[in-house]
Amino acid sequence: MSKSKTRKTAIILCISIILMLVSAVATMVIQTGGGSITIKELHWETDSGFAMDGWLFIPGGATAENPAPGIVTSHGMYNNKGMQDANFVELARRGYVVLAQDMPSHGESDNVNNVGLVTSGLYQSVKVLADLPYVDKSRIGITGHSMGGMSCNAAIELDNQAEEQLISAVLLNCADATYVDADGAWTNIYGSRDAGIMAAQYDEFFMQDTDENGNTTLPKDYVQYNNAQSFLYFGTDPTGQELRQADTVYYETIDGREAVRVIYNPAITHPWAHFSQRATSAVISFFEETLGAPNPLPADDQIWQVKEAFNLVGLIGFGMFITCFTLLMVKTPFFASLGREEPVAPRTVSGKGKAWFWGSLLLGAIFGSAVYIPIMLNAKTFTVFYDGWPQSSPWGVCLWAAACGLFAILSMVVSYFAFGKKNGLNLKEVGVRISLPQLGKTILLAAIVICVAFGCVFFTDYFFKADFRIWVLAVKTFAVDKVAVAVFPYAVFFLVYYVGNSVALNCFNYNDIGGKHRWINTIIVAVAAVLPAVVLLLMQYLPFFAGGDLMFRDANMQVVWLFPMLVVLPVAAIISRKIYRATNNPYLPGIILGIIVTMISCSNTLTWSPT
Known part of the structure; x- marks a missing residue:
C-alpha cells in the first residue's frame, strides 16, 4: 500500500475502534x-x-x-x-x-x-x-x-x-x-x-x-x-x-x-x-x-431497538477492525513481505473466460443449495444428547461448508487445466502458489489478528457487559472449553470452505467484469456466496407466508441456521477481497475468516458433555 492508503487505513482502523467503544458504552448506558x-x-x-x-x-x-x-x-x-x-x-x-x-x-x-x-x-x-x-x-x-x-x-x-x-x-x-x-x-x-x-x-x-x-x-x-x-x-x-x-x-x-x-x-x-x-x-x-x-x-414504550442498533454499530466496527488491522500489520517490517505496494489488479477476461466465471459461480450456488438439506438430515445435526460430536449445529454447518469448499477446489482444478493454464493463468502470480516461509508468516499473522480482534470483544464484555450482535448473529466471549471444542472438526472443516472460497473468488474470479468499477466484481462474488442461503430461505418461507406449510418441515431447525449466513457469507467475501488486493495472498483472509466464523459458531450454540 502507498503511504496515503496506509494513512487512510489507519484512520479507518481508529474509526472501527471508536465504533466498538461507542457500541459498548451505549449498550451499557441502555442496559x-x-x-x-x-x-x-x-x-x-x-x-x-x-x-x-x-x-x-x-x-x-x-x-x-x-x-x-x-x-x-x-x-x-x-x-x-x-x-x-x-x-x-x-x-x-x-x-x-x-x-x-x-x-x-x-x-x-x-x-x-x-x-x-x-x-x-x-x-x-x-x-x-x-x-x-x-x-x-x-x-x-x-x-x-x-x-x-x-x-x-x-x-x-x-x-x-x-x-x-x-x-x-x-x-x-x-x-x-x-x-x-x-x-x-x-x-x-x-x-x-x-x-x-x-x-x-x-x-x-x-x-x-x-x-x-x-x-x-x-x-x-x-x-x-x-x-x-x-x-x-x-x-x-x-x-x-x-x-x-x-x-x-x-x-x-x-x-x-x-x-x-x-x-x-x-x-x-x-x-x-x-x-x-x-x-x-x-x-x-x-x-x-x-x-x-x-x-x-406503556407496552409500546421500548428502547431495546436502540441497544440493538448500537450492537450492530459494534459488529460493523468489528468487521472493519479485522480488515484494517490486517492491512496495517502487513506494513510492519516482519510481515512486510506479505504486502504489496500497489493493489492487485483484476485480470482481463473475455469470451470463454467470462463463461467460466459465470458458470463456476452458478454451479457453486446450485451445488450449495442442493446439498444443504441432505447433509443436515443425514449427519446428526440436531441431537438431544452427545452423539459423536459435542456440538451438533456447527457440525452440520461446517460439513456443508466443507462440501462447498471442496466443490470450489474441484471447480478451480477443472477450470485451471481446461482453460486457465492455456490462457496464461499463472498460479504463482495470482497467489495460489506460496512458499513455506510465507505460509508460516501467513499463519502467524492470522493468529495475531484473530487474537487481537477477539481481545476487543473480551474487553467490551469485561468492562461494559456488551458484545456485538444483530438478531441471531452474535460475536461474543467464550470460555477455554469452547476453544478446545472448536479445534476439531469444526475449525478444520470451516477452513476448507473459507480458504477454498478465498482462493476461488480472488485468484480465479477476480476479473475486469464491471470495467473500471472493480466493486461490481466484488458484489457479484459476494452475492454468489450467499445465494444458496437466500434460495433455501425463500423456498422455505414463501409457501409458509402464503398460507401453506414449510417447504422443508423435517429440516425446520436447520433452515433457521441459515439466517446468520445472510450476513456472514457476503461480508466474508468482501473482507477477503479487501485483504487479497493488498497482499496477493488468498490464504491470509481465508484462515482469519475461517477461525473467526468457527469461534462465532461454537460460542453461540449448545455443547453436550460426553458424560
Whole structure:
C-alpha cells in the first residue's frame, strides 16, 4: 500500500475502534438505565451438581425494605442469555429484578449430557432469584423462548412438587403449553398461577394441532383449535364452549385466587420473537397484568431497538477492525513481505473466460443449495444428547461448508487445466502458489489478528457487559472449553470452505467484469456466496407466508441456521477481497475468516458433555 492508503487505513482502523467503544458504552448506558440499574454476572453451583451463569439486573428501587417482583428470562436452544436482551432491557427498566440465565450446556453455564438437565436449569434460576432479599417471593415470574419455554413447563412441574411454590406467573414464548396429562386428558398444570403463551402465527416448531379430520393444522390457525382453547379455558375440555380469542385476558378463580390465561398471537416467525416489538409488548403486557410493574410504562414504550442498533454499530466496527488491522500489520517490517505496494489488479477476461466465471459461480450456488438439506438430515445435526460430536449445529454447518469448499477446489482444478493454464493463468502470480516461509508468516499473522480482534470483544464484555450482535448473529466471549471444542472438526472443516472460497473468488474470479468499477466484481462474488442461503430461505418461507406449510418441515431447525449466513457469507467475501488486493495472498483472509466464523459458531450454540 502507498503511504496515503496506509494513512487512510489507519484512520479507518481508529474509526472501527471508536465504533466498538461507542457500541459498548451505549449498550451499557441502555442496559443500566443510565446508571439506575445494577448489572451483576452470577455464576452459581446448582443442587443438581452443575454450575450456571446469568446476568442479574437490579433496579435502584429494589431493596430489602421494598422488594420488587422478579422474573427469570431464558433463551432457546442453540442460543445464550444475550438473546433475551429485548426482554431484560424492558423488564428491568420497569422495575423488575431480572435474571437472564444461560441454560445448562449454553453460554457460560456448565455442559450437561442430556436435554432433561438442560430444561431443569430454569427452576435452579428461580430458586436463586427467590433467595435474594430485594425480590418479592410472592411475585416471581418466568418466561422462556422455544426450549426456554419448555424449561418453563419443566419448572412448573418441579414447582408443583416443591413444599413451597415459588412461581406465580409464566409466559411461554413460542412454546406449547402442557395441555394434557399422561393419560391424554385435558389438564391444568399451571393451577392458580397466571399463565400465557406468545404464539407466533408463523412458528416453525410449535403451535400445531389436529383438526376434526385428523389433519395437522397450521400455526396461524392455532388459537381456534382445542389445545389453545383448553388452555384459555384453564385446562378443561373446550368442546361445545364459545370460541375464546387471542390477545384477550381471561380470568377464573382457582383455589381462592383469581388466575389469568391469555394467548398473544403476533404475525411473526419463531426466531423473530426475540427481535420483535410485538413479542416484547406481549411480555411487558403479561407481567404488568400479572405481577405489576414497580415503574409501569406503556407496552409500546421500548428502547431495546436502540441497544440493538448500537450492537450492530459494534459488529460493523468489528468487521472493519479485522480488515484494517490486517492491512496495517502487513506494513510492519516482519510481515512486510506479505504486502504489496500497489493493489492487485483484476485480470482481463473475455469470451470463454467470462463463461467460466459465470458458470463456476452458478454451479457453486446450485451445488450449495442442493446439498444443504441432505447433509443436515443425514449427519446428526440436531441431537438431544452427545452423539459423536459435542456440538451438533456447527457440525452440520461446517460439513456443508466443507462440501462447498471442496466443490470450489474441484471447480478451480477443472477450470485451471481446461482453460486457465492455456490462457496464461499463472498460479504463482495470482497467489495460489506460496512458499513455506510465507505460509508460516501467513499463519502467524492470522493468529495475531484473530487474537487481537477477539481481545476487543473480551474487553467490551469485561468492562461494559456488551458484545456485538444483530438478531441471531452474535460475536461474543467464550470460555477455554469452547476453544478446545472448536479445534476439531469444526475449525478444520470451516477452513476448507473459507480458504477454498478465498482462493476461488480472488485468484480465479477476480476479473475486469464491471470495467473500471472493480466493486461490481466484488458484489457479484459476494452475492454468489450467499445465494444458496437466500434460495433455501425463500423456498422455505414463501409457501409458509402464503398460507401453506414449510417447504422443508423435517429440516425446520436447520433452515433457521441459515439466517446468520445472510450476513456472514457476503461480508466474508468482501473482507477477503479487501485483504487479497493488498497482499496477493488468498490464504491470509481465508484462515482469519475461517477461525473467526468457527469461534462465532461454537460460542453461540449448545455443547453436550460426553458424560
